[in-house]
Amino acid sequence: MTNRRTVLRGLAAAGGLLAAPAVLADGHGKPRVVVIGGGSGGATAARYLAKDSGGALDVTLVEPSRTYFTCYFSNLYLGGFQDMKDLGHTYGTLAGAHGVNVVHDWAVDVDRDAKTVALAGGAVLPYDKLILSPGIDFVDGAVPGWDVSKQNKMPHAYKAGSQTELLKAQLEAMPEGGTFAMVAPPNPYRCPPGPYERVSMVAHMLKARNPTAKILIVDPKEKFSKQGLFEEGWQAHYAGMIDRIGPDFGGDAVSVDPEAMTVDIDGSVEQVDVCNVIPAMKAGRIADMAGVTDGRWAPVNAADMSSKVDADVYVLGDAAQQGDMPKSGFSANSQAKVCANAVRGALTGSRVFPARFSNTCWSLISTEDGVKVGATYEATPEKIAKVDGFISQTGEDSALRKATYEESLGWYAGIVSDMFGV
The missing domain is CATH 3.50.50.60 (FAD/NAD(P)-binding domain)
Structure with missing residues (x-):
């Protein structure tokens, strides 16, 4: 058989x-x-x-x-x-x-x-x-000082629902001029642009509610998905708010203390008000x-x-x-x-x-400022292999970015219907 x-x-x-x-x-x-x-x-x-x-x-x-x-x-x-x-x-x-x-x-x-x-x-x-x-x-011990028993102090919010609601409540309660830190995950992980879209959305919310707040990204990766697009958008919409520390400056040597609300970056201890830990x-x-x-x-x-x-x-x-x-x-x-x-x-x-496969990942940077990346794939004896791809470009006009965002709304409605038959 x-x-x-x-x-x-x-x-x-x-x-x-x-x-x-x-x-x-x-x-x-x-x-x-x-x-x-x-x-x-x-x-x-x-x-x-x-x-x-x-x-x-x-x-x-x-x-x-x-x-x-x-x-x-x-x-x-x-x-x-x-x-x-x-x-x-x-x-x-x-x-x-x-x-x-x-x-x-x-x-x-x-x-x-x-x-x-x-x-x-x-x-x-x-x-x-x-x-x-x-x-x-999550990989046990991926971020020293953190495990799922600490997720109420430092939410991961990478399984949507109560964790997402908790993170938003913490952000809304953050003191004026406070610091939001994100410990970004190493590759490979769910939704490559996801952490950086999150930074964008947190920045959007804080700009309206707490404009002197700071965002600190501690990242073990040298580069990330749609990096040029996000960095362009952060400069345009949230100048001076976001700071990213990559592996060259200790972003790959991080531990946290959820009780003290501190992040240790290669020996340098940062006091933070909200910390989003996204482990391996x-x-x-x-x-x-x-x-x-x-x-x-x-x-x-x-x-x-x-x-x-x-x-x-x-x-x-x-x-x-x-x-x-x-x-x-x-x-x-x-x-x-x-x-x-x-x-x-x-x-x-x-x-x-x-077998034929496809993927598109949309991200929202600010109001109606949507970007995307995607590709088509085929099955080979070794793996699912990329055939061709596309990505939004820096410098696109606002009409195109708005259309990209609206496209993402249509996709969301479509995939929900495809999954649940509604």
Whole structure:
């Protein structure tokens, strides 16, 4: 059975051929697909599997949160451009109109030999194919002095929802002329432009509420996504407010003291009023528990997002080590469609098309000052490989930047509909 699946997957990736449906080992009825994680990758995969199979697949989505808050656009909430309620989405339509069995529980174990998923509530879900889209967790000890027990003192706000609301409340309560510090993450991490859009949105809010406040970015990276665009925008809109310390000046040697509210930068201690610690990241814990990671990320085959460890397990989005695509919501959504097509083909014999991927990341710098970066990708035997790309240019006029921002609003509405079927 394993050899047959491998051959079918290879043929499908190479030529988009019709595959014979898989033979289910235990003789049960509909093929069963379990999806863990209800974000941009998991919700999209579950919806497309249920919708496109016409009821031929038994699709279960496991997601502990009843309301999913998108990490993308959460920075705009900090800047005052979005309400938190507009970032929260529920699963009712996905379950009711599309026939996905939505289970609100934590997946706590995967037995790949028995092909089962154990839930915190005691249920055990059998599967023929398992799709993991668990997002990120944080690397223990990545920022000395900080761990998740300190996240109320120094929020990460890199999983949207209560952490985002907490960070905004702290910023609003910051004393006049106070200092907001961000400890930026090392590569690779979720949403490469995200920390710097956050700085922009925090600066926008502080400019109106607390114009003498300062922003300090402590960054372990020599360069970052859209750097020229952000720096141009910061100079134009927030001159004198933002200071970035890179690795040349100690940005890669940082520790924090959440109780004292200090940041130690290579021996120089800075007193701060609000500190946003964004640690190094890794695949969500269930991927590690399933035994499909290399200790940090989950290596996958580019043609169908299947794990390089187990052909019946697939990994999407931020958790996957796939090649050139950034870890973004757009990427996860794009990968989910490729994966759903491949899984449906393997289980029902439907046509599998060659994998194609795309991504765009928009960022807002100030009011209607939007910029973007993106690319298209293809599957190669080694990885998801970039084909071509584009990026906003410095010096663009305000009309183009406004159009770029409005384009991002349309994308947000579209991806939410694509994920949840609303």
